[in-house]
Structure formats: structure tokens, C-alpha cells
Amino acid sequence: MTAARGTAVFELRGASARLGAHLAVRELSLEVRRGEVTAILGPNGSGKSTLLRLLSGSLRPTTGAVLFEGEPLEALAPKAVARRVAYLPQSPIAPVDLTVGELAWRGRYPHRRWLTAAGEADRRAVETAMSLAEVDELADRTLGTLSGGERQRAWVALALAQEPDVLLLDEPTTFLDIGHQADLLRLLARLNRDRGLTVVMVLHDLSQAAHAADRVIGLHDGAVVFDGAPTEVLTAEGVSSLFGTRVRVMLDPDSGRPVVLPALDMPDRGEASTHP
Amino acid sequence: MATSRPSPRMIRAAPALSGAALLLVLAMLLAVSVGAFLLTPSEVLRGLIERGDPVTARIVHDLRLPRVMIAALVGANLAIAGALLQGITRNPLGDPHLLGFSAGAGLFAVIAIDVLPATPTAIVTPAAFVGSLVSAAVVYALAWRSGITPVRFALAGVAVAALFTALSTAVLATSDRFTQSVLAFLAGGLYGSGWDEVQHIWPYTLIAGAGAIVMADNLNVLALGDDVARSLGMRVERVRLGLVVVAALLTGSAVAVAGLLAFIGLMVPHVARLAVGGDYRAVVPLSALLGALLLVLADTLARVVIAPVEIPVGIVTAVLGAPALLLLIRTRT
Numbered sequence: 028m029t030a031a032r033g034t035a036v037f038e039l040r041g042a043s044a045r046l047g048a049h050l051a052v053r054e055l056s057l058e059v060r061r062g063e064v065t066a067i068l069g070p071n072g073s074g075k076s077t078l079l080r081l082l083s084g085s086l087r088p089t090t091g092a093v094l095f096e097g098e099p100l101e102a103l104a105p106k107a108v109a110r111r112v113a114y115l116p117q118s119p120i121a122p123v124d125l126t127v128g129e130l131a132w133r134g135r136y137p138h139r140r141w142l143t144a145a146g147e148a149d150r151r152a153v154e155t156a157m158s159l160a161e162v163d164e165l166a167d168r169t170l171g172t173l174s175g176g177e178r179q180r181a182w183v184a185l186a187l188a189q190e191p192d193v194l195l196l197d198e199p200t201t202f203l204d205i206g207h208q209a210d211l212l213r214l215l216a217r218l219n220r221d222r223g224l225t226v227v228m229v230l231h232d233l234s235q236a237a238h239a240a241d242r243v244i245g246l247h248d249g250a251v252v253f254d255g256a257p258t259e260v261l262t263a264e265g266v267s268s269l270f271g272t273r274v275r276v277m278l279d280p281d282s283g284r285p286v287v288l289p290a291l292d293m294p295d296r297g298e299a300s301t302h303p
Numbered sequence: 304m305a306t307s308r309p310s311p312r313m314i315r316a317a318p319a320l321s322g323a324a325l326l327l328v329l330a331m332l333l334a335v336s337v338g339a340f341l342l343t344p345s346e347v348l349r350g351l352i353e354r355g356d357p358v359t360a361r362i363v364h365d366l367r368l369p370r371v372m373i374a375a376l377v378g379a380n381l382a383i384a385g386a387l388l389q390g391i392t393r394n395p396l397g398d399p400h401l402l403g404f405s406a407g408a409g410l411f412a413v414i415a416i417d418v419l420p421a422t423p424t425a426i427v428t429p430a431a432f433v434g435s436l437v438s439a440a441v442v443y444a445l446a447w448r449s450g451i452t453p454v455r456f457a458l459a460g461v462a463v464a465a466l467f468t469a470l471s472t473a474v475l476a477t478s479d480r481f482t483q484s485v486l487a488f489l490a491g492g493l494y495g496s497g498w499d500e501v502q503h504i505w506p507y508t509l510i511a512g513a514g515a516i517v518m519a520d521n522l523n524v525l526a527l528g529d530d531v532a533r534s535l536g537m538r539v540e541r542v543r544l545g546l547v548v549v550a551a552l553l554t555g556s557a558v559a560v561a562g563l564l565a566f567i568g569l570m571v572p573h574v575a576r577l578a579v580g581g582d583y584r585a586v587v588p589l590s591a592l593l594g595a596l597l598l599v600l601a602d603t604l605a606r607v608v609i610a611p612v613e614i615p616v617g618i619v620t621a622v623l624g625a626p627a628l629l630l631l632i633r634t635r636t
Contacts, residue, residue, distance in 0.1 A: 080530065083530070083533070083534045084533060084534065085529070085530040085533040085534055104536075105533070105536040105537065105538055106536030107536070108536065109534060109535050109536030110536070112534070113534065114530070114531070114534035115531075116528070116530045116531060119527060119528055119530075119531050120393075120526075120527065120528045121526065121527055121528075122526050122581045124576070124580055124581045125526075125581050126580075129523075129581075129582065130527075133523060133524055133527060133535065134535070136520075136524050136535045136536065136537070137535055137536035189535070195534075
């Protein structure tokens with residue numbers, strides 16, 4: 028990592044993205060800073076995944092620009108970008124007969140040169156990625172035989188095998204149980220601290236975002252509603268207006284970070300003992 | 304640890320590849336030996352180097368050898384094209400026949416025969432070749448909407464196949480010029496193939512086949528979806544167009560010399576995948592060998608099953624292919 032923490036890795040300049048007739052992201056201008064963990068929040072269909080796809084280069088902005096380290100993303104060599112930025116979509120597809128080891132090896136594609144065999148550096152990167160993602164025991168298992176959580180970790184191994192310094196993750200915790208959710212978020216925090224890995228992820232769980240991220244961005248209808256440190260922006264009013272539903276926000280006594288609960292207003296069901 | 308091996312499937316694929324190559328050589332020797340005259344292995348070998356009895360040498364060298372080579376080349380071309388199209392469409396039904404690549408060849412061949420009845424074979428071959436490229440281009444253009452998606456490509460292919468087949472039938476039904484040779488072309492056959500046909504196809508097999516093998520690793524990445532492939536640094540549209548062109552060249556040259564052969568492109572890649580798994584770097588070369596093997600054996604059967612009359616080899620591949628495919632579906636899922 029050459030540049031210092033806090034400088035802009037990505038910059039969106041009035042970027043809009045159209046999916047069919049629908050304007051999914053509207054003239055968005057924001058920066059993603061190096062070494063930060065950013066969480067993108069918002070209701071379904073608010074443009075979170077589209078924003079991530081814009082950053083990954085898998086979608087080009089209809090108008091405006093996406094800059095990576097000051098250069099327009101589409102002007103850069105795709106493989107050069109892929110050696111720096113890894114992207115994991117929400118529900119990636121893969122042949123069921125692919126093994127976990129083979130999937131992780133695909134992460135070396137941007138590092139490979141035309142018609143050259145894999146080298147020691149490739150081997151080491153894949154091994155490290157698989158052990159970080161805790162899938163080394165699953166190396167020879169095919170994806171079709173894995174649980175949802177194991178498969179998700181196999182994809183994380185692919186992304187890490189790219190040896191990126193920016194990781195873009197679309198709802199990485201969705202298919203994981205609570206233990207593996209915590210493992211993944213801890214792994215990201217560790218890579219962020221030790222290697223300065225920049226992380227941008229879409230999260231559904233607001234409390235998770237509050238704990239895992241340095242910065243949270245709230246999107247609604249393709250536009251930014253709030254953007255700041257979790258303790259500043261994840262207030263009851265902010266979250267309630269973003270999602271159009273009442274929530275309660277309290278602070279975790281240990282971390283001091285917000286915990287968000289839906290205000291369910293459940294009808295009074297009386298005592299449990301009324302059931303025979 | 305298992306993870307340290309660079310490409311475990313390639314190591315696992317080595318026995319399958321060498322086994323298939325050996326079987327192919329044996330099948331070709333068998334195919335040269337079998338026919339109206341049954342030749343001994345030593346007669347075959349002496350015939351190959353044009354020694355010994357001149358009549359035997361002529362049978363081996365001028366009649367049977369080119370035909371066996373054509374069968375091998377056509378089988379390899381169709382099987383590679385099938386593997387590529389299955390990879391491009393991410394669909395197990397990817398096949399030059401089902402996706403309309405062959406239907407265009409058929410249509411152009413039928414039109415050529417109808418318009419220019421005097422010179423059938425000389426015109427039919429290039430017409431079929433052009434038709435195959437045209438239908439590939441039409442499928443690609445129909446599927447294009449600021450990019451190709453595998454599903455649109457597959458659906459466009461099926462539509463073009465149906466349309467071009469219907470047009471062929473329309474030309475056939477309204478024409479009074481049709482001969483045995485048209486029927487043989489539509490059913491797929493290698494009757495009368497000689498060194499001329501070998502000359503027509505081997506450069507395509509060599510160049511497009513080599514291109515397919517070199518590009519095979521891209522199919523592995525493409526299999527992870529367009530978004531992931533792009534994020535891994537692949538220029539997805541460019542690679543996909545390249546693969547479509549290679550598949551069209553392979554199909555066009557195969558159809559031009561052998562007519563419409565169903566099932567090889569569809570079935571062989573599945574068999575290859577059963578043997579070596581999903582890595583296209585192994586699937587593509589193994590498909591080539593198995594496709595060649597299958598068509599050499601099928602053509603031998605077509606020559607001898609009701610000898611001295613031949614049946615079109617396309618009928619043999621369909622009769623063998625349909626149940627084999629059903630068996631594959633039942634055992635795999």
C-alpha cells in the first residue's frame with residue numbers, strides 16, 4: 028500500500044446508473060477513503076448493490092464518472108484494477124461441480140500472464156486466502172456439497188486470493204449463521220487493521236454495520252440520505268426516516284455503538300401460560 | 304495439503320486425455336480395417352505407407368484413410384464447439400445444432416442446391432460454411448442489447464434454429480430439384496469423403512481448436528458469472544465474441560463437409576465433464592478426442608451395419624446419442 032490512509036480510493040462524480048428504465052443510482056458524488064470500512068445501508072431497491080457494481084466496474088455509469096485513484100475506472104486495464112479491487116456479488120453463481128480449491132484459484136486470474144503456468148506466488152496467495160477464509164479443510168469439496176455458509180466463505184477465499192487492497196462485498200453475511208457472521212466481520216476488521224484493507228460492504232443488519240464500519244452511508248432511491256460515523260448518523264430519527272418504519276436505537280454498553288431494533292408494537296398476547 | 308497443487312484437475316485429467324488419445328488411434332486403425340474388404344493390421348500399416356498390394360494401398364490410402372480422418376476432424380470440431388457453447392451460455396444444452404449454427408448451414412446448402420443444381424458438392428460446402436457463420440452472427444446480433452447475456456444468447460439461438468430449419472423445409476417443399484445428396488446432407492453423412500474434404504477442414508480444426516484450448520481458462524472464469532468475471536479483470540464481451548467466432552468456425556467447417564450431425568456437440572462435453580470434472584482446460588481437449596473417437600466409431604458402424612449399403616452417420620449418432628443423453632440426465636441429477 029503506497030498511499031496513506033484517508034486518501035480517496037474511489038470517487039464518484041455525479042454518477043448515475045440506469046438499470047433498464049429504472050434510475051437505480053442518481054447523480055451520486057462521494058469518496059471512498061483508503062483504509063476505511065464503509066457500510067452501505069438502505070431499504071430494498073435503494074441502489075446499494077448498483078453502487079457497489081459501479082465501484083467494481085461491472086457496471087458503467089450512465090452519466091457522471093467513477094474514478095479509481097483519480098483515473099476513470101473504464102480507462103484502466105481491467106486486470107490491473109482486478110489486482111487491487113475484489114468484488115463479491117450478492118448471490119454469485121458457480122458450477123456445482125467446481126471444488127473450493129479451484130474456485131479460490133480463479134482469484135489468480137488477474138495475476139496470471141498469457142500462457143504462463145501458476146507460480147509460487149500464486150500458490151502462496153491461494154493458500155493464505157483459503158486459510159484466512161477458513162476453507163482449507165474444504166479444498167477438495169465441490170460447491171454443490173457445501174452449506175450456504177461454507178459456500179460464502181469459499182467465495183471470500185476467491186476474493187482474498189486476488190490479494191486486493193480494496194474489498195467490495197454485497198451482503199456478505201446474509202447466508203451465514205451468527206457465529207460465522209461474527210467470524211467474517213472479525214476477519215475483515217483484522218485485515219483492515221493489519222494490512223490496511225479498504226472495505227466497502229452492503230449490510231442489512233444495522234447493528235452489525237454500526238459495529239463493523241467506520242462509516243455508514245444510507246441510500247434511499249439512489250441518493251445519499253446520511254453519511255458519517257455510525258454513532259453520529261444511526262439515530263432513531265435517521266434510521267426511521269430511511270426505512271420508513273419506526274425503530275429504537277440504544278447504545279451497546281461495551282462498545283458504545285448503536286444497536287438498532289425495529290419497534291414492532293406487537294399486539295399484547297397475554298401470558299404464555301394461556302396455552303395449554 | 305491438497306490446496307497447494309496448481310491445477311489438480313489437470314493432473315487428474317492426464318490419464319483420461321492419454322487414454323482417449325490411445326482409444327482414438329485404435330478406433331481409427333479399426334475403421335481403416337473394416338469395410339467391404341476386411342484388412343489385417345499389417346495390410347493396413349503397409350497401405351498407410353503406400354507399400355504392398357497396390358489395390359489394398361489404394362483402398363487404405365485413397366478411400367478409407369481420408370474418410371476416417373474426416374470423421375475424426377468433424378467429431379472433434381463439433382465436440383469442441385459444443386463445449387465452448389455450453390461454457391458461453393452456461394447452459395448444458397449449449398450445442399451448435401440446438402443454437403442454430405448448423406441450421407444456417409443447412410439453409411444455405413439447400414438454397415445453393417436449389418439455385419445452382421448443376422454443381423452440387425463444389426458449391427454446397429462453401430455455402431454451408433458461410434451459412435453457419437451467418438447464423439452465428441444473427442444469433443449474436445439478436446442477443447445483443449448493450450451486451451450479451453447467456454440466457455438471451457441461448458433463446459436467440461433456439462429461435463434462429465427454428466426459423467432457419469423452417470425456411471429450409473419451405474425451400475425443400477417447393478422445389479422439384481432435390482436429390483439423394485440433399486437428403487444425405489440434411490441427415491449428416493460422410494459418404495464419398497476424400498482428401499479434398501480433409502483439406503477443407505483440417506486448418507479450421509488446427510487453428511480454431513488450438514484457439515479453443517488456449518481460451519479454455521477464460522470459460523472457467525466466465526462460468527462464475529459476468530459480474531465476477533469482469534471484477535477478475537476479464538473483458539467479458541470481447542472474450543465471448545472471440546469464443547463465438549471460434550465455435551462458428553469449427554461448426555461451419557464441420558457442417559460443410561459432413562452435413563447436419565446432431566448430438567455430438569451436445570453429448571460429448573458432458574461425457575468429458577464426467578471424466579475430468581468442470582475445468583474447461585481439461586474438458587475442451589478431452590471433448591476433441593472423444594468427439595473424434597465417437598464419430599470414427601459411428602461412421603464405421605454406418606458403413607458396415609447394413610453393408611454394402613451405407614446409412615448416414617447422422618442417423619447413427621442420433622440413435623446412439625438420444626438414449627445416451629437420457630441416461631446421462633438420469634445418472635447426473
